[in-house]
Amino acid sequence: MDLLTPGIGLIFWSTLIFIFLLIVLRKYAWKPILNAVKSREERIKGALESAEEVREEMARLKTDNELIIKEAKEERNQLLQEGREIKEKIIDVAKGQANDEAKKIIEAARVKIESEKEYAISEVRKQVAILSVEIAEKILKQKLADKRDQKQLIENYLKEIKLN
Amino acid sequence: MKNFIQRIIIGICLVFPLKGLNASESEHKAIEDKEFNANEFIFDHIADSHEFHIATLPNDHHITVPLPVILYSKKSGLNIFLSSKLAHGHEYKGFELKDDGEYKGKIIEHTEDEELYVPLDFSITKNVFSMLLTAVLILWLFISLGNTYRKTGISEPRGIQGFIEPLILFVRDDIALMTIGKEKYEKFMPYLLTSFFFIWISNMIGIIPFFPFGANVTGNIAVTMVLAMFTFVITQVSAGKDYWKHIVAMPGVPFWLAPIMIPLEIIGLISKPFALMIRLFANITAGHIIILSIISLIFIFKSIFVAPASIAFVLFMDVIEMLVAVLQAYVFTLLSALFIGLAVKEEH
Numbered sequence A: 001m002d003l004l005t006p007g008i009g010l011i012f013w014s015t016l017i018f019i020f021l022l023i024v025l026r027k028y029a030w031k032p033i034l035n036a037v038k039s040r041e042e043r044i045k046g047a048l049e050s051a052e053e054v055r056e057e058m059a060r061l062k063t064d065n066e067l068i069i070k071e072a073k074e075e076r077n078q079l080l081q082e083g084r085e086i087k088e089k090i091i092d093v094a095k096g097q098a099n100d101e102a103k104k105i106i107e108a109a110r111v112k113i114e115s116e117k118e119y120a121i122s123e124v125r126k127q128v129a130i131l132s133v134e135i136a137e138k139i140l141k142q143k144l145a146d147k148r149d150q151k152q153l154i155e156n157y158l159k160e161i162k163l164n
Numbered sequence B: 001m002k003n004f005i006q007r008i009i010i011g012i013c014l015v016f017p018l019k020g021l022n023a024s025e026s027e028h029k030a031i032e033d034k035e036f037n038a039n040e041f042i043f044d045h046i047a048d049s050h051e052f053h054i055a056t057l058p059n060d061h062h063i064t065v066p067l068p069v070i071l072y073s074k075k076s077g078l079n080i081f082l083s084s085k086l087a088h089g090h091e092y093k094g095f096e097l098k099d100d101g102e103y104k105g106k107i108i109e110h111t112e113d114e115e116l117y118v119p120l121d122f123s124i125t126k127n128v129f130s131m132l133l134t135a136v137l138i139l140w141l142f143i144s145l146g147n148t149y150r151k152t153g154i155s156e157p158r159g160i161q162g163f164i165e166p167l168i169l170f171v172r173d174d175i176a177l178m179t180i181g182k183e184k185y186e187k188f189m190p191y192l193l194t195s196f197f198f199i200w201i202s203n204m205i206g207i208i209p210f211f212p213f214g215a216n217v218t219g220n221i222a223v224t225m226v227l228a229m230f231t232f233v234i235t236q237v238s239a240g241k242d243y244w245k246h247i248v249a250m251p252g253v254p255f256w257l258a259p260i261m262i263p264l265e266i267i268g269l270i271s272k273p274f275a276l277m278i279r280l281f282a283n284i285t286a287g288h289i290i291i292l293s294i295i296s297l298i299f300i301f302k303s304i305f306v307a308p309a310s311i312a313f314v315l316f317m318d319v320i321e322m323l324v325a326v327l328q329a330y331v332f333t334l335l336s337a338l339f340i341g342l343a344v345k346e347e348h
Helices: A008-143 A147-163 B002-015 B017-034 B038-046 B083-089 B126-152 B161-179 B185-207 B221-238 B241-248 B255-301 B304-344
Strands: B051-056 B062-066 B068-073 B077-082 B095-097 B107-110
Touching: A008 B126, A008 B161, A008 B185, A008 B221, B038 B255, B051 B083, B051 B126, B062 B083, B068 B083, B068 B107, B077 B083, B083 B095, B126 B161, B126 B185, B161 B185, B161 B304, B185 B221, B185 B255, B185 B304, B221 B255, B221 B304, B241 B255, B241 B304, B255 B304
Parallel strands: none
Antiparallel strands: B051 B062, B068 B077, B095 B107
16 A cells, blocks of 8 residues: 555655754754753752751751850859859858957957956955055054053953964 | 645635535535545545645646655656646656556656656655755754753743743653663753654644645654664664673573574564554554544535534544644654663663
8 A cells, every 4th residue: 555655755855854853953952952951950959959058057056056055054054153152151251250250359358357357356455455454453543542452452362372 | 735725615614604605515516526535535635745735726726836856767867857847647758647546646757668667756745845844943943942042051941941841851851761761861862852853843733734734744654664763773773782682592591492582582673663653654644534534524425514513523633633743752752762771771
């Protein structure tokens, strides 16, 4: 059948046309198109990858920041704690010192008071002695005005001495 | 292009019923004289021709565009002239275009010794003309597209790029990459893209029923044979060691089976491009035959009232043919890529 018999002319021309198309299109169409598409795809891929990298970097920075903030907070707390402790210690020490000082002062005052007291007592004794001597003198003067009394007293003394 | 004028007439009939009725009456008369032969009408259309027939007027006058005839015979050498010289059975330089009989549609040469001689016919026939037109269209479209890509570089696709680029990516990603693989597909991309777009655009041009379109290029067995041969040659040339090993000595098959296996493998080798050739040819020819048959119904029934149904069916078929056009281009390209992929695959 004619329909199924390939004609030589058509075979020749279609081969020629197709080869021509293949060669020309390869050079002037497919190469630039495919290259452009490929480089575009690569660029998009690269952009996506770098975006992903940046995202990761951001996440890393964020965690870093959080870590730094956490550390700073801890350090602050620690510093505050230390300050508090130091304060208490200082207060304690000051208290102790004040106590000691007070005790010393009190002690010194007590000693002074004691010595003053003794001094005063001895002073009072002296005065009393003087006064009693004076009183005794006056009494004796009064009492020994009479000769008999003098005699009696001497006798009393002598008795006492004998007894001793 | 008989169906063109017929469709025009039908169109007129629908718009101007009275006038159209008259026109179709006269058309009927012209055809009735010869008795409308649907078979002849259809096969005249799908076959190749030395001239581009546009219309037959009611007074049996043909409007045709003559095409160059290029003949080579041993006796008279190279002869180039226009096909109009051979119109209506005229003889020119001893050449005659046979209208019927054994050499229907072929040019024969009369010699002094009264013997019929068939010269080698390299004429720019309707199909060759249509192929050249397709080639020009493709070259214009894709070279300008290539220049756009060269100029704009890697910026986003604009205009026609947005339409063509997905197709190119489709051929690359869903045909070449899938069947041939990442390592080797690039070498075959030009062939796959060229065959895809050549077949597709040829198919589409074949559906358009006006001059200078409408030739049945991809429904011609010579054209599909050439396309299949390209796939075959590329497959064999790029085939790897494993491919030949499978044909000559299939691994795991006892050596005494070789006398059976080798012929089988060779049959398989040839049947692949053969299937490619027949599939494209048959699909496109069948589509043309269906459309023409539905058109012929109007003239077989000799009734204007068949026309609306025919038109509706033809419209439906045209839409299906548009789908078939791209589908067959896809199938051809996919199978070509598959065969190439099988040939270049290396087993590890």
